[in-house]
Amino acid sequence: MKLKISESTKKILKRFYKIMLVIAGFILVLFNDTFGKLEGFVEFIALYFIILFITIAYWIFKQIKSIIKLKNEKEKTELLHLKSQVNPHFFFNTLNNLYGLMEKDSKERQMVLKLSDMMRYSIYEGEKDWVTLKNELDYLKNYIELQEIRYHKKSDVQFNHKIENPNAKIMPLLFIILLENAFKHGLENLEKDAYIHIDLTESENEVQFVIENNFELQQTSNQEGIGLKNLKRRLNLVYPKKHSLSFDVNSNIYKVILSLKLK
Template sequence: MKLNISDRKKKIITRFYKIAIVIIGLVIVIFNDTFGRLEGFVEFIDFYFILVFITISHWLFKQIKSIIRLKNEKAKTELLHLKSQVNPHFFFNMLNNLYGLVDKDSKKAQELILKLSDMMRYSIYEGDKDTVLLSEEITYLQNYIELHKMRYHKVIDVQFNIDVKNNDYEIMPLLFIILLENAFKHGVENLRAHAYVHINLEAQSNDVNFEIENNFDVSQDNHEVGIGLNNLRRRLELVYPKSHTLTIDKTDNIYNAKLTIKKL
């Protein structure tokens, strides 16, 4: 309803400007013979056109500003919606595992609950922010890895190499988790043995490089692009439109993803 009222106001203001300009123009035309002989008529005409120019420029500026504001609000709304979609099924899966662990291994279940609580808190409160410290995002990824290690009953080769030279680097939250989640979901989840996930994260003064590689079961590969990956690409387009590169390579049974973000 507010949008309709705003539209009506814009139409009324636009009509007012048009009518005012037409009326002034008609007055000048009708009384041209009379005013043409008066001293200062030329100055009056100059003043009139300057007034019209200023009025139209002011109106155009307001319209452009309104369009930009609405576009930014739409982008922010879409971004919040995309963030809310990040890894909800992971939490449901983890809760199901906790249900089975409560009677079998209560101590392990307690550890899982604490880590899961930290991750959920981060997703809810930090995930709504425009940016977070890279160090906070790293801790979130480490908690995710530890939860999966506790969850599986098989040996997984997980390596997370971190080389961060700028601890104050800020980044959009929940950015790398989709690539990490895909490595476990489509790789580790379906492999009975020899599963691995190797991660390299480097942060220089002007950019962040995130690379992740994992193996997967070829027989379980459906070659479809998941919702999570489309979500990531869209968020990158909204926040880092001309300052990111995302490449994904798949050869034999190896999946490799590289994401580079330039500092805004």
Template sequence: MLVIIGVVIVVFNDIFGKVEGFVEFIALYFIIIFITIAHWLFKQIKAVIRLKNEKSKTELLHLKSQVNPHFFFNMLNNLYGLVDKDSKKAQKLILKLSDMMRYSIYEGDKDTVLLSEEISYLENYIELHKMRYHKVIDVQFNIDTNNNDYEIMPLLFIILLENAFKHGVENLRENAYVHVYIKAQNSEVNFEIENNFDPSEDKHEEGIGIKNLKRRLELVYPKKHTLTLSITDAIYNAKLNILL
């Protein structure tokens, strides 16, 4: 509409001659057009960014909701069989499982949690597995921090830890091990985990959990993380580095 009015004004001036201040008027007119278009573009870009952010948040919440459901399901099945055999042990398992579920529901829904809280969550997971297995497992959990309690996205490391037990400890009858290393300093967090596994029982193919982890890292730490997964003989190694 503004453009049509401008054309009419220009044609009118060509026909009826120059009008005093016409040049200034045209300049002002095009400035107004430019501002109007720029404002419209800004609103459109802002709307697109808002929709993209909302979509990312929705996707992230969906990804978080997928973490650990089958672990809790398996643990509840184990508890069912343990209640009659060893009620005291079952009670301890229920308390630890309750703590983990509480963390997953309430802390897992947050954007960030303290690294110390995430470490406690991993330790509870390890203790649960030690209690449910009737075999010796070499589990080492090494932590090296500079006393700074960094904030980090929740439920990141549990996927790698869960894979180590699921693909390694579950299938090995003896000499199973899981070694975990966490180092945090200078606003950088390094997580490394190594476990052995039985190649005849498990091909260690990338599953939903790893795909979930990769996507969450892309959404929250774009260009600020590296995830390396490697298999050498019957040893699986995963390294995750995050710049905060």
């Protein structure tokens, strides 16, 4: 039976190996006079520094590989954005024409306006490396208001936000995936008593996004959607070791917490 070692265990073993290698080096230097009299000591020292050099070279190689991977992923993302921009001006002009034809103060007119704003943000701001937290907040507000107009049923949607620095920079379109899932798998399928509670806070260079919703137990699925997979990949690329993403399912309550250390 083949023994399987988890990725976290592998990382711990690698760190332990590097630490022991450095400690061994210090011991050899400090007790040079004692060990220097032993037979084969010079050969051992040479072997030690060869191993140390290989370890350092391998670490540098991994860092370079990670940078190249990040660059390639960024280029792929930009290409996907370009492919999705099928003459966006056509859509905006069409939406503006529809907006002009509709009655003033109608729900349909509000939907068209918010949809236009969301599309513009997604296409033009979404391709940027960083956006302000305020712009991302406005985007989420538009989405929530648009969904509330769409659904003709009573629900409890609360969006609480407390931001100390609205100009703080963040990667665009991170929270929308979690928000879309809450509406899609929760409010959309529930006949009554549906709720979505969202909290967005920022302080001391850290952002936390918490979203909780209820759902139909029959809709439970163990499969992870493409949106969540892409979110995790983007977080690992842009916020390595600077984020945490947790999911909690308790009966028919689904809760997600995303925390980010801002750069």
